[in-house]
Amino acid sequence: MRPFLIGDYMKWSVILFCTIATAVLSAAALGESYPLTVEGIGTVTVPADIVSISISVASSNENLSQAQSELEEEMNSVIIALKKAGVKDEEILPGQGSGISSFQSSSNVCRMVNNTTVCENTTESSVSLQRSAMVRLRSADEPRINRALDAARSAGANAYVVGYGLKDASGALAEARKEALADARRNAAALAEDAGGRLGKAMDIFTYPSLGTDYSYGSGSTRSGMVDVSARVMVTYEFIL
Incomplete structure (x- = not known):
């Protein structure tokens, strides 16, 4: 077994330095991520039946x-x-x-x-x-x-x-939920930008239960014979700095 020489030490030091530098640069490129939770609300107006x-x-x-x-x-x-x-x-x-x-x-x-x-x-x-x-x-x-x-x-x-009202509000509720998710993403993106970061993927989605089962009544439509159906969601995104 040959002795450990100064040249060997320098070689391994360079390799170790390069490995650490690569890890640091990769972490910097990926950024640190934090959870960002926002609320979204969506409303659609549909004809009553x-x-x-x-x-x-x-x-x-x-x-x-x-x-x-x-x-x-x-x-x-x-x-x-x-x-x-x-x-x-x-x-x-x-x-x-x-x-x-x-x-x-x-x-x-x-x-x-x-x-x-x-x-x-x-x-x-x-x-x-x-x-x-x-x-x-x-x-x-x-x-x-x-x-x-x-x-x-x-x-x-x-x-x-x-x-x-609506005898079956499931279709309108699905459309309102899409609007709520879009609203949540807009809110989250604006917050992330204001904080100097960027928005990542959605990590968790919670949908609030809707009220009523057979009939859903609007609470804001000013047109007779129309119904407002609303959905509310809470979404947690990755916030990347």
Whole structure:
């Protein structure tokens, strides 16, 4: 075995230096990466296929049991009228609601009696018991909608269109999710650029659950018969310096 010479030491030193330098340059080229989490929101506006009609009856009878009996009879009459107008059983939502509303007003009346001002306070109050139901029809069938409204009102109910919706929002929700992902990437890219780095690949995506299953109602569309469907995502990207 030959002795380890000075030339050997210099050769291995050069090799080691070159190896370290290559690793440092590679790390610098790749950059250090950090997680960057942003939120994205997407909304699409689509034509509704369902219209919801609120049906309600009221009684001002102070006797609560009598008022409830009256409301049940009135609501049964309204439902019979709706069915005669062509509304099907499955289009009338089960679980009819009821509630009590009250109104109270006070006034102060003053008058002169023997050069003396006399004031009297009077208070008026009333209580109304209400019962309601919901009817959902196809929004494209305008004649049936008008017949249902006319039938309910003719039977003594308060009836009006309360909103529009979608029976199946899955397609619109998928489009909204794409918009949300694009929005998240735009937000992340802007943040990365402002911080002096660049955006890498998506590492994790979390989609918030949508509300509702059978019907999705819009919360912002100003056009009658249209529905806003929104999706919200949280995405974690690589942020590279």
